[in-house]
Amino acid sequence: MPLSLRLLAAGLAAVSCLAAGCRQDMQNQPKFVPQRGTTFFTDGRSVRQQAVHTVARGQLDEDSYFYTGLMAGKEMDMLPFPVSMQVLARGQERFNIYCTPCHSRVGNGAGMIVQRGYKPAGNFHSARILGEPLSHYFFVMTNGYGAMPDYSAQLTPADRWSVAAYIRALQTSQNATEADVPAGIQVQNLKDIAEQQGYPESFAQPWSLPAATDISAEPPNASEGTPGNAPATGDTPLVSAPSIPAANGKTVAPHGVK
């Protein structure tokens, strides 16, 4: 073996040992960072969950209309703060992130997830939902509704109100007349535009869901099963959760299943 090769091998070995040693001590320090596990606690979480029946500072907010969407136990048709273009813009941005997967961009309840087999989401332009007071939308986002899970973790209360306000704007947009826009602004029918551009007439029509909504990108296969069309958790929990024997011998309800 020539000297050069031997030197190289020795050098490499020394450096890789050094590198390995550094990685352990400095790169992975024994401290808690968000979402890093730990062996210190038995559940392996470095972030501790809030103890039950406690209220943290800044969390005592259950009574206010702003936090619950309820006034004396009833939904009201008003926003707890003045609406502005910035509120609507924020609402549109949040709506497009968190609501469109199911409700679609125009709010007709035929979003992509629904097209892939989820229970059809609410159509904001249906008579029933049009008739709901504004805080109903806030309440649904906070607590969930039917098959819809709650989005209180994703949306802050202020964001939920903004989205509720934007839903109202969306509803108006689908039934707007020329009188609703300021004078002097050119209004054109979407159908006419589509026609000018050479699109089929159906381009500007409302689209409807196919009768069977269990569409999947790939054909079902035996080992993976088919996309389920099962009812949501809530009324009839879909996940048949096993009961976990607690330390004191009692069984506790599994986390997350009502």
Added chain:
Amino acid sequence: MAQIFDRSSNALARASLVLTGLIVIALGVTLDQLQGSPWVTKQGQRAEQPVPFSHKHHVMGLGLQCQYCHTSVEKSSYAGIPPTKTCMNCHAQIWTNAALLQPVRTSWATGDSIPWIKIHDLPDFVYFNHEIHVNKGIGCSSCHGRVDMMPLMYQQNTLQMEWCLNCHRDPGKNLRPTSEIYNMAWDGPSRDKPVWCGSTGLKDGVPTAQTVSCTTVDPSQAGAQVASLNMLPDGVHAQATSDAPAMAIPATLQYVKYTDQESLGKYLTQQYHIRTPQELSSCETCHR
């Protein structure tokens, strides 16, 4: 007394001197190449996750936004791995009997976390904050690559100090309008795809992101809705439109057209109050 070394040893001695130099150089080059190689940086390695989650399917296929799962990216140092509940938002009803999703259902039923393997793992002695990057014009794809095209997640860039400094020394080359942060297809303005930007004039109490309004459709033309129906000629890829609303754009906003990254970067550096390269590349910016 006879000489120990033959006269021919002179050549050998000279040759060994040269050879020693060469070995030192070769060693240096090898180690340098090695420390930046995927073997060390783990670039491109697909870890064996508990569930083979496909960003491609969920982002490109279904159109989910980054923030649908990574909720804390705009307001915290870490983007956040979603809780199992986020998975169950859809998978309570879809693919309910898929064997691949068994770890998700088990986690949901028992309350245990899904042990995902972290792909983008910075050393603990580096301070990194997502919030400041996405709110001041650095898009997801600038660091993470085209995540919407990754069936299995992997690390696109080295994440080494040299790579960080590359941008911190000249942030303008990667800046984009804050309305395009989550646009995976963004590749900067060009002659074919110009960007128009204007300052909204809002200053007090407004986030930096809202002081500039940028658009990829000519604001001097008729409404944006009409423009979106117009398909660009073949061969010109339309700049994917972002999800950020156009904000409350004052009608009198003065738009300037940008056709190259350098001029746009210079403008945004100024508007977003990006600190100087000296400050950004100083040690205590990232090691604190």
